[in-house]
Amino acid sequence: MKNRPTILSLLLMSMLVVTGLLTGCSEDSESPVGAAAGTDDYSQIDFSLPYGGLTTSDEEVAFGDESLLAVALAEEGDEVLDPMADDPLVRELEDLGRAEFDPDNPDQPHFTFVHLRWGMLRDMMDSVAITPPCDVTDWTGAVHVDRGALVVRRVIRFERPLDHIIFPRLDRQTVGLVSHTACGFDGVVLQILERPQDYDAPDSLGLGPNMLHISLGAFTADIAVRDLAGMEEVYDVGDLGNKCAVTGFTLSDLEICPKGFLSGHYRRLPEDRPDSVSVDEPAGERYGVYAGLWRGLEGRIGGFLRGGYGVDADGQRVFIGKYIGPRGHFRGLIRGTWEPGESADMLAQFRGQWVSASGNVEGLLGGEAFPVAGTPGGFFTGRWTALCDDQAEENLR
Secondary structure (H helix, E strand, O other), X not given: OOOOOOHHXXXXXXXXXXXXXXXXXXXXXXXXXXOOOOOOOHHHOOOOOOOOOOOOOOOOHHHHOHHHHHHHHHHOOEEOOOHHHHOHHHHHHHHHHHOOOOOOXXXXXXXXXXEEEEEOOOOHHHHHHOOOOOOOEEOOEEEEEOOOEEEEEEEEOOOOOOOEEOOOOOEOOEEEEEOEEOOOEEXXXXXXXXXXXXXXXXXXXXXXXXXXXXXXXXXEEEEEHHHHHHOEEEEEEOXXXXXXXXXXXXXXXXXXXXXXXXEEEEEEOOOOOOOOOOOOOOOOEEEEEEEEEEEEOOOXXXXXXXXXXXXXXXXXXXXXXXXXXXXXXXXXXXXXXXEEOOOOOOEEEEEEXXXXXXXXXXXXXXXXXXXXXOOOEEEEEEEEEEOOOHHHHHHHO
């Protein structure tokens, strides 16, 4: 496993030192994860404007949000040098995936990237407020696929040497791991590689669909690999408040078209929020705010997103924000729609697109949000893709 700091780690560490961020988080209710300081005013989003009045200007790193910096530093994860990545079958399939995609090629493999997280998946501000000690949960177990190959690409928040991937691997289909969580969570990024006979086995063989088997401590699940294509699922585990989140993305090519995952936190604003106006006013109404991380397929953090959700002057639900790179450079303006959860102002799902500074649509994004009991918000998971992969776009529409 690599322990060398990445460029993002060094950048975030320097920012944390400069801002003096060592503990805790801001109590500013305008932010889902802390106080923000940037070029645009995210407390004044006008949902009746195409992009809420946000601009194409650059921002500070992580929008100047100290707690979002802390989240990025904690969740960037470590790249794993899994020896299985050099397995002849894995190398053969990846070479096919990097070639020009041919939908008529009968040997075209499938690649599924899976983000697994387990433990206290909670709102950032709430989880920081948890007073140790917390009960320790042992998640030691294994992840297995029936056919094809399984490669570990990244671990998230593992506390080594206690938490670790078990090497040597038993076989190319099985990953064993040791993990313990208390007030936080751990995670891994896995890659499933399948040949045509793995994901589309003839009925005459009686094999059934290729399955992903998850056995982590007390949590078990059996999921068809084909169902991971658009999965954003969160399971409750035990009675301590633990959860297990499974997010998947399936594709038939590698590196040709950028795509990846989203994760973050949202916060519903108080009902007496001072900026609330009647929906018959031009500005509409802001219901909540969100902020999070923009990741590549293998889990590396490639930027940040921030914005709000509410209704426009016609009462239509609107999801608006900005996407920036790791150093704060503008990448895109976000606009889409959202669906409510248990209450009319609770975020449950979102779908949208982002545009470049010239206004060209660059890609699609979407995800699901999950409330955390006892807090005014929760967390979200999602996926994004540039507009150059029909299969990935279909997963997000």
